[in-house]
Amino acid sequence: xxxxxxxxxxxxxxxxxxxxxxxxMMAAHFERLSNAKENGDKVASTFVPGNLNxxxxxxxxxxxxxxxxxxxxxxxxxxxxxxxxxxxxxxSEDVCTxxxxxxxxxxxxxxxxxxxxxxxxxxxxxxYTGCFTFMKWFELLREQYKCETIFLQTPYxxxxxxxxxxxxxxxKQFKEDVIPKLEKVSGVKFDIDRLRxxxxxxxxxxxxxxxxxxxxxxxxSPIDAYFGGIYYIGPIFGAFRGTDDAIEYYRFLxxxxxxRLAAGLGPVTPxxxxxxxxxxxxxxxxxxxxxxxxxxxxxxxxxxVVVASSYTxxxxxxxxxxxxxxxxxxxxxxxxxxxxxxxxxxPMRIDMLVNYINEYExxxxxxxxxxxxxxxSAGQLLMxxxxxxxxxxxxxxxxxxxxxxxxxxxxxxxxxxxxYFQMVDQKRTGSDRGVAA
Amino acid sequence: MRTFIGIDLGSTTTxxxxxxxxxxxxxxxxxxxxxxxxxxxxxxTQEAAIDARFTLFRREFGDEQGTKxxxxxxxxxxxxxxxxxxxLEQLADLEQTCIDQIIxxxxxxxxxxxxxxxxxxxxxxxxxxxxxFAPNSxxxxxxxxxxxxxxxxxxxxxxxxxxxxxxxxxxNVYDKSIIAVENRPPAGNLSEKFRTALDRVKTEMSxxxxxxxxxxxxxxxxxxxxxxxxxxxxxxxTLPFSKExxxxxxxxxxxxxxxxxxxxxxxxxxxxxxxxxIQVDPKGIVENFQMNDRCAxxxxxxxxxIADEMNMGLHELGPLAMKSGKPARINSTCTVFAGAELRDRxxxxxxREDILAGLHRAIILRAMSIxxxxxxxxxxxxxxxxxxxxxxxxxxxxxxxxxxxxxxxxNIDPDSIYTGALGGAExxxxxxxxxxxxxxA
Numbered sequence: 001x002x003x004x005x006x007x008x009x010x011x012x013x014x015x016x017x018x019x020x021x022x023x024x025m026m027a028a029h030f031e032r033l034s035n036a037k038e039n040g041d042k043v044a045s046t047f048v049p050g051n052l053n054x055x056x057x058x059x060x061x062x063x064x065x066x067x068x069x070x071x072x073x074x075x076x077x078x079x080x081x082x083x084x085x086x087x088x089x090x091x092s093e094d095v096c097t098x099x100x101x102x103x104x105x106x107x108x109x110x111x112x113x114x115x116x117x118x119x120x121x122x123x124x125x126x127x128y129t130g131c132f133t134f135m136k137w138f139e140l141l142r143e144q145y146k147c148e149t150i151f152l153q154t155p156y157x158x159x160x161x162x163x164x165x166x167x168x169x170x171x172k173q174f175k176e177d178v179i180p181k182l183e184k185v186s187g188v189k190f191d192i193d194r195l196r197x198x199x200x201x202x203x204x205x206x207x208x209x210x211x212x213x214x215x216x217x218x219x220x221s222p223i224d225a226y227f228g229g230i231y232y233i234g235p236i237f238g239a240f241r242g243t244d245d246a247i248e249y250y251r252f253l254x255x256x257x258x259x260r261l262a263a264g265l266g267p268v269t270p271x272x273x274x275x276x277x278x279x280x281x282x283x284x285x286x287x288x289x290x291x292x293x294x295x296x297x298x299x300x301x302x303x304x305v306v307v308a309s310s311y312t313x314x315x316x317x318x319x320x321x322x323x324x325x326x327x328x329x330x331x332x333x334x335x336x337x338x339x340x341x342x343x344x345x346x347p348m349r350i351d352m353l354v355n356y357i358n359e360y361e362x363x364x365x366x367x368x369x370x371x372x373x374x375x376x377s378a379g380q381l382l383m384x385x386x387x388x389x390x391x392x393x394x395x396x397x398x399x400x401x402x403x404x405x406x407x408x409x410x411x412x413x414x415x416x417x418x419x420y421f422q423m424v425d426q427k428r429t430g431s432d433r434g435v436a437a
Numbered sequence: 438m439r440t441f442i443g444i445d446l447g448s449t450t451t452x453x454x455x456x457x458x459x460x461x462x463x464x465x466x467x468x469x470x471x472x473x474x475x476x477x478x479x480x481x482t483q484e485a486a487i488d489a490r491f492t493l494f495r496r497e498f499g500d501e502q503g504t505k506x507x508x509x510x511x512x513x514x515x516x517x518x519x520x521x522x523x524x525l526e527q528l529a530d531l532e533q534t535c536i537d538q539i540i541x542x543x544x545x546x547x548x549x550x551x552x553x554x555x556x557x558x559x560x561x562x563x564x565x566x567x568x569x570f571a572p573n574s575x576x577x578x579x580x581x582x583x584x585x586x587x588x589x590x591x592x593x594x595x596x597x598x599x600x601x602x603x604x605x606x607x608x609n610v611y612d613k614s615i616i617a618v619e620n621r622p623p624a625g626n627l628s629e630k631f632r633t634a635l636d637r638v639k640t641e642m643s644x645x646x647x648x649x650x651x652x653x654x655x656x657x658x659x660x661x662x663x664x665x666x667x668x669x670x671x672x673x674x675t676l677p678f679s680k681e682x683x684x685x686x687x688x689x690x691x692x693x694x695x696x697x698x699x700x701x702x703x704x705x706x707x708x709x710x711x712x713x714x715i716q717v718d719p720k721g722i723v724e725n726f727q728m729n730d731r732c733a734x735x736x737x738x739x740x741x742x743i744a745d746e747m748n749m750g751l752h753e754l755g756p757l758a759m760k761s762g763k764p765a766r767i768n769s770t771c772t773v774f775a776g777a778e779l780r781d782r783x784x785x786x787x788x789r790e791d792i793l794a795g796l797h798r799a800i801i802l803r804a805m806s807i808x809x810x811x812x813x814x815x816x817x818x819x820x821x822x823x824x825x826x827x828x829x830x831x832x833x834x835x836x837x838x839x840x841x842x843x844x845x846x847x848n849i850d851p852d853s854i855y856t857g858a859l860g861g862a863e864x865x866x867x868x869x870x871x872x873x874x875x876x877x878a
Contacts, residue, residue, distance in 0.1 A: 371730075381810055385812070388725070394724070394725070395725070396725075396726070397727060397810075399730045407730075409730065411671075412728075412730060414674075415685070415686070415687075415728075416687075416726075416728065418685050419685035419686070419687035419688060419723070419726065422684065422685045422688050423685075423687075423688065423722075423723045423726075426688065426722045426723065427722065
């Protein structure tokens with residue numbers, strides 16, 4: 001029921017060229033990781049926010065992202081057992097479930113999404129960008145793997161801006177600590193021109209990414225910038241920034257978005273093309289991965305499209321002009337780290353969300369607050385009030401978790417979402433007692 | 438007469454409000470949700486229709502001074518008589534259903550004895566039924582399952598003992614039957630039942646005038662046309678309602694509270710397994726809300742669980758807690774741990790009333806946290822839901838509101854359990870007027 005007004009959903013999942021491409025890229029990447037020891041490749045584990053992929057590639061290191069592994073476990077419905085495994089090992093219920101999924105996965109043989117064992121890292125590249133849990137996570141991994149751990153500290157943007165001192169401080173760390181250690185681990189000499197080449201490629205893909213994300217300003221929006229956005233950010237946030245693969249992926253995606261724009265079409269959902277766009281939302285916070293499809297369906301069944309989201313900025317904020325700059329290779333890496341969403345202060349995050357609501361002509365803000373993510377969730381209610389005040393648009397709050405299936409209550413989430421959509425309706429027509437024609 | 442129905446399908450109870458075209462409530466109905474929303478919906482709609490008849494009777498009698506008390510006495514007698522009629526009908530159904538369960542090997546040798554025993558149990562139940570519906574009698578619950586169930590168990594034990602029959606045989610047929618009876622939508626013609634009830638009242642009361650009888654007949658002749666229905670609450674999606682007949686319970690509670698108290702700005706609703714803090718604007722439009730997450734800690738169900746643990750009726754908890762002079766300090770509102778905490782404290786020698794008072798406070802503390810997340814309390818503040826009927830919970834709420842928000846007008850309507858259904862009925866009324874644009878899918 002409730003789908004009478006929607007076009008009959010296709011039972012097949014529609015695969016665009018970009019989706020096929022991404023799938024191939026991911027499969028190849030996990031194979032490369034699985035074959036690393038055999039092929040004599042060295043592996044670096046690192047994080048999405050502050051991911052220095054171009055730099056790691058300069059040392060022929062294969063980039064392994066524990067967060068992405070946890071997401072894959074969530075999407076594949078394996079994370080629940082991993083989380084419980086970690087809890088058995090003594091990790092509290094409140095601990096970040098990415099961490100617990102990762103710890104549990106290691107305890108159960110560290111099997112990756114391709115069904116093969118993931119390699120032990122040769123170096124832990126802890127690029128710290130605002131999430132305190134990352135430090136604790138890598139302390140645990142260091143204990144486990146006893147390998148070189150590099151700590152790059154990104155100053156928090158408490159005052160809302162990047163200062164020259166901050167950049168210098170980070171460049172100094174690159175020169176004196178990060179690069180020498182990476183040279184030592186990998187046995188490869190650092191070549192700054194090689195870095196420049198990668199950065200040039202990054203910037204090209206970033207241009208297309210921004211074009212794609214900003215297409216959400218159109219009505220109807222040809223993309224869903226949260227649920228669809230998770231896929232769109234995959235290559236650039238992961239192990240592909242600075243590669244030809246990423247350039248090609250974003251070119252395909254841009255063409256597809258252009259086609260949908262020209263045809264006046266909305267986003268493609270797992271059930272096929274979306275019906276009429278009824279609500280345009282800005283979403284703050286990470287998604288839920290254990291019930292990703294179910295969660296998304298609660299939106300597209302009601303005609304709700306996410307036109308902009310903050311989560312698609314955790315691995316880099318590009319839509320306010322930043323691009324990796326080959327002419328200032330180390331400075332640009334520093335500025336990249338400084339600008340990621342998790343490193344931004346609450347007022348900066350509020351400004352971004354207000355800006356999105358206005359620029360993308362959204363109906364309001366929805367916060368998906370993650371139970372086990374203190375770094376994201378702290379302050380979200382305050383942010384919500386402030387955004388409401390400054391935009392006059394209604395906001396709502398749902399609570400789920402990243403990869404712990406126990407924290408996804410479908411009925412509860414649906415109840416809140418439906419209430420929110422009806423609230424938006426009431427607000428829109430709000431004359432006599434709210435529902436008058 | 439055009440009527441509009443709002444049904445609130447809660448996790449514990451289902452409520453209905455029947456409204457006329459002039460935004461006047463005609464009738465209210467409530468029943469236990471019994472995990473069968475279809476039946477609950479039918480029962481509750483009929484209950485609201487029954488209640489509506491009484492409103493129509495009153496309207497027919499008008500406001501003639503002097504006769505008012507006589508009319509109220511008569512209507513109260515009529516209602517009791519009508520309820521008795523319904524009870525006897527369901528009792529007959531239960532008896533027949535129980536007898537039909539005397540099948541299979543375990544009854545092979547004792548079938549006749551069980552049947553005789555059942556007939557005796559039901560004879561006694563019928564005999565004492567009028568007392569249950571006598572003036573001023575207090576029933577622990579208004580639901581057939583609760584009233585008939587507790588008496589059945591007590592009487593069956595006596596009868597089994599006297600007949601030297603295993604009590605569990607009588608329990609067995611009852612257990613197999615009660616759900617079926619409960620889930621059988623009410624049968625029979627309502628007007629006929631009213632007439633039977635009226636006849637009984639006439640034999641009991643000497644002063645039922647011809648005028649009264651005419652008025653009853655006239656009111657019974659009014660047809661209640663179901664113009665538009667809106668469903669809300671926990672079970673709404675399981676019903677065969679189309680989308681435009683479903684409203685979020687948060688919007689319904691917001692609007693319902695606004696209709697009861699137009700100056701309402703903040704609403705707290707504590708239901709069976711939801712606690713909601715809602716902010717509404719001067720028109721009753723929801724501005725913001727927060728509710729509990731998947732855990733129903735601190736909701737009505739928690740009190741139900743405590744009542745079960747203490748072997749008390751839900752309605753008895755509040756009055757006992759009110760006797761406490763020194764509430765225990767309880768921080769956990771986890772339903773799962775509540776039983777253990779309760780037993781621990783009893784074992785430590787704490788008084789039942791003090792523990793209960795502490796539990797009530799814990800519930801309200803959790804509700805206060807949800808409200809503050811939704812934006813705090815603004816004047817006026819309206820408290821709704823089943824828990825609003827609990828005086829101990831209200832006492833704690835008043836204290837904490839005063840401590841945290843100063844002087845605020847707190848509204849609690851005796852019919853606050855119907856707030857969601859009331860909002861739903863008003864949405865239905867507006868929809869019936871064609872005012873649907875705002876919420877039409």
